[in-house]
Amino acid sequence: MTAQHLNRHTQRGAALLLAMLIVTLVATLAAGMVWQQWRAIEVESAERARAQSAWLLGGALDWARLILREDQRDGGGDALTEPWATGLAEIRLSTFLAADKDNTQDTGLDAFLSGDIVDATSRYNLRNLANDDEEQAKLQLLAFTRLCDTLGLPVGVAQRIAEAMAVSSDAEDLVDGGQKAQASAPIRPQRVAQLRWLGLDQATIDRLTPYVTILPNTTTVNLNTASPEVLMSVMEGLDRSSAQRLVQQRAQLKKGFDSVGSAAKALGDKFSTNATAWGKVAGIASQYFEVTGQLRYEDSVLREISLVQRQGAEVRVLWRERLSK
Numbered sequence: 001m002t003a004q005h006l007n008r009h010t011q012r013g014a015a016l017l018l019a020m021l022i023v024t025l026v027a028t029l030a031a032g033m034v035w036q037q038w039r040a041i042e043v044e045s046a047e048r049a050r051a052q053s054a055w056l057l058g059g060a061l062d063w064a065r066l067i068l069r070e071d072q073r074d075g076g077g078d079a080l081t082e083p084w085a086t087g088l089a090e091i092r093l094s095t096f097l098a099a100d101k102d103n104t105q106d107t108g109l110d111a112f113l114s115g116d117i118v119d120a121t122s123r124y125n126l127r128n129l130a131n132d133d134e135e136q137a138k139l140q141l142l143a144f145t146r147l148c149d150t151l152g153l154p155v156g157v158a159q160r161i162a163e164a165m166a167v168s169s170d171a172e173d174l175v176d177g178g179q180k181a182q183a184s185a186p187i188r189p190q191r192v193a194q195l196r197w198l199g200l201d202q203a204t205i206d207r208l209t210p211y212v213t214i215l216p217n218t219t220t221v222n223l224n225t226a227s228p229e230v231l232m233s234v235m236e237g238l239d240r241s242s243a244q245r246l247v248q249q250r251a252q253l254k255k256g257f258d259s260v261g262s263a264a265k266a267l268g269d270k271f272s273t274n275a276t277a278w279g280k281v282a283g284i285a286s287q288y289f290e291v292t293g294q295l296r297y298e299d300s301v302l303r304e305i306s307l308v309q310r311q312g313a314e315v316r317v318l319w320r321e322r323l324s325k
Contacts (some may be wrong), residue, residue: 008039030091034066056093057304057322060115060293065087065119065308065315068289072310077284078119079224080257084289087116090296111297120288120307122225123213124233128281131218138168143281147233151207157200164198165189189214190319213290216309216318220283223263224256234281237274242267257284287311 025120028060051251067084079085093111124147128140145158159199189195192212195205211229221234228243235243249266257263291306303323309316 015125016046017084045182056111056113056295057293057302060088060113060295061291061304061306061317061320062118064115064291064293064306068288068308068310069313072313077224078222078254078286079250081251081256084117085225088114089296090114111295113293113295115291115293118290118292119222119286120213120215120223120290121219121222121283122230123285124221124230125213125215125219126161126165126189126192126212127215128218130168136218137254139281142236143233145160146236147229150229150232153204153207157204161195161198161200165311169249173188186262198247214309215288219286220281220284222284223248223260224284225286235271235274235278237271238267242271258261259284259298293295 001065026286031205042066071078071082071084074082083188090112091114093113124144126144129137129144131137131140141158141162144162148158164186166189168186186197189197192209192214193205195208198241211227223231223235223246226234228240229245231243232238232240238246246263246267250263257266259275260279261275263282263284264271264273264278287310289308289310291308293304293306295302305323306320307318
């Protein structure tokens with residue numbers, strides 16, 4: 001092979017290598033552009049899904065506020081026999097999101113919405129343990145101690161929580177002069193899960209969760225919605241069989257008991273004289289409700305829990321918490 005032929009082969013090899021490098025570079029750039037475009041589409045899709053989910057869950061909250069406003073117009077107490085306590089069964093959104101009633105075309109939105117309303121004062125309010133009235137503070141501690149005993153919690157749990165709630169401060173509490181609460185005072189838990197701040201173990205918190213709540217203000221327990229365990233805690237001297245009988249009796253009333261006295265009277269002469277004492281920690285109506293909305297869409301399930309306060313015709317949202325599964 002002559003030098004001229006060798007030089008041609010070398011040039012051809014170099015040209016081929018250069019072409020391969022150019023093809024590799026173009027392919028890399030193209031892949032990068034495709035990846036960036038795919039990422040932008042995914043981000044946009046996620047943002048759109050988030051906005052749609054927020055809108056739909058907001059609709060469940062609006063439904064709850066409307067129901068509670070209508071219930072307020074009827075007056076009386078708050079009972080589990082009323083419409084607000086029925087809840088919204090899971091429904092497929094595409095069944096009623098059509099443009100009009102004559103449009104039967106499926107919108108393709110394979111999403112399911114459900115929700116329910118729970119009377120927050122059907123549970124014992126731990127905020128009651130931070131009562132400035134000494135007599136009330138003692139009554140509340142006795143009631144909470146009975147609840148802890150009923151639930152089989154270790155001795156001392158009620159006292160520990162009561163002391164912590166009493167010495168702690170709400171984040172928004174003010175002292176004289178418009179200054180924030182003293183920095184040395186611990187922040188009062190705002191959610192039941194935050195009881196871990198007090199050194200409680202998770203098993204104790206899980207046991208308490210269905211029966212307690214933490215509300216912005218002191219409240220009475222609603223006898224028309226409370227569980228037998230909570231009824232036994234606020235109605236001193238009530239045993240489990242009597243508490244269950246009270247639950248059965250109130251279920252037969254359209255609006256529940258109209259007073260603490262009528263609840264005591266329903267239990268018989270043995271408890272009729274206890275109405276005055278029970279009335280200091282129990283009632284028959286509520287201002288606070290917990291609203292849960294759940295959206296099931298494709299492989300995801302989103303839940304949003306909101307605490308609302310009803311004052312007259314106004315139903316105000318105090319906080320909202322988004323949960324996902």
